[in-house]
Amino acid sequence: MTVTTETLAPAGPSGPPAPPTSAPPVPPSSQELRDLARRHGLTVSGARPPLPTYVRQLWSRRDFIAAFATAKLTAQYSQARLGQVWQVMTPLLNAAVYYAVFGVLMDVQRGIPDYVPFLITGVFTWTFTSQTIMTGTRAVSGNLGLVRALHFPRASLPLALALQQLQQLAFSLGALVVILFCFGEFPRWSWLLAVPALALQTLFSAGLALVTARLAARTPDIAQVMPFVLRSWMYASGIMWSFGHLTHGRDLPHTVIVLLQCNPAAVYVDLMRFALVESFHGSQLPPHAWALAAGWAALAFVGGFLFFWRAEEAYGRG
Template identity: 55%
Template sequence: MAQDGITRDRPDPEAAHLAAEHGLSVSGARPGLVEYLRRLWQHRYFIGEFARARSSAKYTRARLGGLWFVLTPLLNAAVYYLIFGLLLGTSRGVADFVSFLVTGVFVFTFTRNTMTSGVKSISGERGLIRALHFPRAVLPLTQVTIQLRQIAISMVVLIVIVVARGNYPDWGWLLVVPVLALQLMFNTGLAMWAARLGSKSTDAAQWLPFVLRAWMYGSGVLYLVEDRAADAPPWVLHLLDMQPAAVYIDLMRFALMNTENFGTEYLPDHVWLLALGWALLSLFAGFVYFYRAEEEYGRD
């Protein structure tokens, strides 16, 4: 049915003009990048409180409660030590295999858990998305905040372990802060990439753990990559050493372990450049990838 030459399925030019004049916009429309970042900053307290609530609720029914944040990676490390360190003998060539292993497990767990929680951050909160209007990046950032809280607790346990193994504090321990900061940037980008991926593919949460497990085996978490890949082509060894998980693990081991236990007095400068490069690339690419689909989240 038409009225004054304007059909119902076409926008009224006069209404559109009035909306623009009074600053109205389409509900759920993606704002400009600067405005989007401003809105995210306005929601920073909500992100912190939402993360705290989600962390508290995760283990509400467990008798040990939040202790599982630390017990889970510790138990994983214990299992890996029994299987790989003792049964398969991957501890050979590492002076302090316990510190070597636990550091690798804790650092990689930070990245792995950020991705596995990020992939469900949109698909698991569709009710909240449809009920409230807020920047959707709040949801993956909440998951990143939860994992940051967990790694902060885990680092206390890790420090106790490495000290008990004879790795005493020195000035090198100050490197822990920039290492974690760079890994946090890297993980944030991955969480945003995983969030958009999980919002479009319901199977992403099922196959992602298998990819992460393969990534872990190639990151030197459980053994020295140089020993296990000694017969591989040189380019394979370089690729394994330069990939981001291996870079952040090496930097953390270098910061916490004594020279005798870690096996080297220094790391090449390019390792820090790689850590910075991976962090910036992941954060920028992940954020842009997520931001471009802002209008689509929660509509299907």
């Protein structure tokens, strides 16, 4: 007879032997997990890619940017009876109010030839920049569902909204041309200068939209403060009055005059007036106006793009 023996756990005080015990599994360390992910080509979700890669990703989504801008433009006034007519009516009504207050009550039009074309051109040009900046404050915070659900370059959103405002400006420019015709302004070669002026203004406005998009994504109260900032900026930009009449007969410090003339909003408005309004001469432009316009556009767009890109990982979190 063969007798086999087994090693049993000692019996308890009463009852069968306790089952054998085993040590709990040791979880892998963070370094081991990183090594495993690297071996299988996994990357951090939402990680900020290098700048050249980010630019390529953004360019590959140019069709999405254009489609998103068009969809936003179409839906903007979909609940209003007049629909897209408000794209033209809004700046026209603003211009009418400014004319009644500044042109009639405050009589700032005295000494400014063709005040209505002067005013309308300034209002339409300023509206494009101010609305682009305001929509930038809602670019990320207003699309959190899209940001959290899909992986794409977040700069697509403020750039798409800037494109939306440019499309809206195209409607406004059609109305502006009709108004210029009514006041005796007809096409001249100088009207072609409006194209580079608007291109530089678009880069400048889009850059500021990128800045406000990042700021408002972290601090939503920025969207509430921005209208007051923009209104103050508008009054300092010569939209309703002429810099020449402001400084005439007044002993303003030279620094103040230079700052007012180099104000980027004023530079773009004056370049549009120089292009479209015959009575607005080159002598009324600030020194080196085109260099200033190009410099402001490059500084705002490049600086705004880098500023927005550096926070790419944070959008939609928390």
